[in-house]
Amino acid sequence: MQAQKLPVARKAHHSTESNAEVSELRALNAQIAVAELDIVVLDSLGPLEEIWRELDRDDLNSLHQGYDWCLSWAKAHGNPLSIVWGRLGEETAFILPIEINRFHGFRTARFVGADHSNINTGLFTARFIELATNLEPRKFAELLRRALVGSADLLLLQNIPLEWRGCHSPLALLPMVQNQNHAYHLPLLANMESTLQQVNAKGRRKKFRTQLRRLEALGGFDYISSGTSDEQHRLLDRFFEQKGERFNALGLPDVFEASQTKAFLHGALDIRDPGSKTVGLEMHAIRLKGAYDGHIAALAGISRKGDHIICQFSAIDESLAAETSPGEFLFWQMIAGQHGKGVGLFDFGLGDQRYKRSWAPVETEHYDVVLPLSLRGRVGGLVHRAITRGKAFTKSRPKIYHLAQRIHRVIGV
Template sequence: MSSSRMILQAKPPLLPPAAGETERLEMRVHERMEALEAAWRALERDPSVSMHQGYDWCSAWVRAHPGLRLALVEGRAGGRTVMILPLVIARRRGSHVAGYIGSAYSNINGGLFDPAARIDPDALGNGIRQALKGRADLMVLERVPLQWRERLSPLAYLSHTENQNRAFQVPLFQSFEDTLRQVNAKRRRKKFRLQQRRLEEAGGYLVIDTLEPAEQHALLDEFFRQKAERFKAQGLPDVFADAPVRAFFHALLDAPRDDADYPLRLHALRLKEDGGPILAVTGTSRKGDHVICQFGSIRDDLLPEASPGEFLFWYVIEQACHEGASIFDFGIGDQNYKRSWCTVETVHYDVLVPITLLGHLSAGIHRLAVRAVAEIKARPRLYGALQRLRQRRTAAGASEPETGEEPA
């Protein structure tokens, strides 16, 4: 039986911890990652910890962006590290804001918490404020699911506002056929066969699935090229243009990996098997049984009728099933191709902890800005008009670059 019903993971009910069961929490702040590496890697083994707060991911970002002002908040209880918030402090709207490292290119951001720790919500909020006092006016943790992998985040007890974007996932089964049954298997197979026929009529195709480092780096450069062309055609700023951002993604390709954990892996669809043009590229990460699509690109000028990006996703999702993953995550951003695959829609929140009077003011502005964007996106005509205005401003050289991009 197939179903297109979206399962909404909304704000979970918050039940206070049982009295007398919490541990005394001591906070420390570190400015270098190396001091926390052992404890960090121990905490990130937990399946609920996002790849995006993993040590290798954050380290790659820090190395690619020298001069960052880090504030790595460590919480200790009972002589052991029970939490780490990997933060960087930057200037935003006139105030100093602490946020997750590399958060413009991440989602499912939950921090690192020991699941066995009994953390008092008040102690957590007060500890963060004391730790960041004199360093930041406000802590903003963006795109945090309050509940993930059936576990309530300790961050859920802190002040938060719903983020304007949601993430989309499809549960995976070892049988690809069982996975397809969730998303109207008959219609999807028919569409896949049509795409396949169009590719074969154009001379055939090859799905590139190499792990050879040089080829992986070459595919990443091809993604950057395709994405730059697409942004230019749309009149939008290229969020992958900066050299440090590109260096970061290249560094992820060189990070340690195994079959169940890899920071970045590229797949591509090539037209013909004799070195023809690459029609589409996608990049995924995996941590345990969770596969995240980080980005994707297509050639707009070649075989758009074959939907090469969607065709490539079929292969990547099928492979994830065979390799034992249980979640394929398309990440942040509401787009039709994501809804065509996904049965789970995850609500994200921005966690706000003001530290100074200016921070309280900045938190209020952040809430208003998020609500305004959400209202605009809920009105397609207004959203389209603003997108066209942004395109004209970009063409005239007046637009500021965005801080992130929906991985599609």
């Protein structure tokens, strides 16, 4: 549920005509256009690079479906690709970057890098988004099914907002289940003071002053928000160490442990396009001075697409100055530092955590496309729906959720 509307980077395209006859003609033309929709599937990214990069320029198409992001993942992991290319005649309508892997034991077609994506939109042209209002859902689903049949048992596209900053997703035409995780956003206003007015400004400022005094008493700190390429890569390696220690302490699997995932994120550090304000990944950190000189107390990796900042991950070293809440302090520094840089939205990503709720006045529901491609895929779809709804039920009941977390930590599954 959204507590308020997200700021809009680009308005959805729609007709402003009030004349009934003109509107009817436009609807008829749209129906004719979508009747020409054709879908083909490619097994590599290269043939579509030029068209893909053109779609990348639309800031409402997620960074996680961007060409460079997907290329970095594909190089690191090497999973079979099924790049879905939708066309209206000779005109590109959309691209869905999909790879084939095992999920819940089924051969599944998912977004490239789905396990490390905080928001997925696919890449759609503004024209197709408008025309899709006249596309029959069953026809759209059948076209996708025919294109992908044989390559996988199930099409599973996860973490999709049905409406993103005023723009409706054509993927909403497909069979869906609500994802158990919501995303949390903080709109950035003219300055830090204005931004804080959306949350508990007084309490937030008081907490910041307390954290600042405690850090200064320990000898001070440096806030790292940029640096050389080598330093950025070193900070990412330190993040892997900190996060691995944290997962191990909780008895949880380390989702960053695989060498392929580490290689992908190191590759994301090198994604930079100043012209479009795209940043694949940038490491930020609180580095202590004094007795702990040089030690990293908190780390976070953020990405940027247009005016949208996404926090991809964060970690703290609980053995150092934990009483200063260095993670919270780092978020203050990151958010304050984005003002005056053309940023309109700070995205804390998926997952319900207390610090996110304390910062973010906007909560956005995400959905998963669940489209069986075979008889076995029907079973896979039922399994995913059951698991997702079970998790959503648990998370909506705090007492049960906290109990489940404790059990999970004890038995390590």
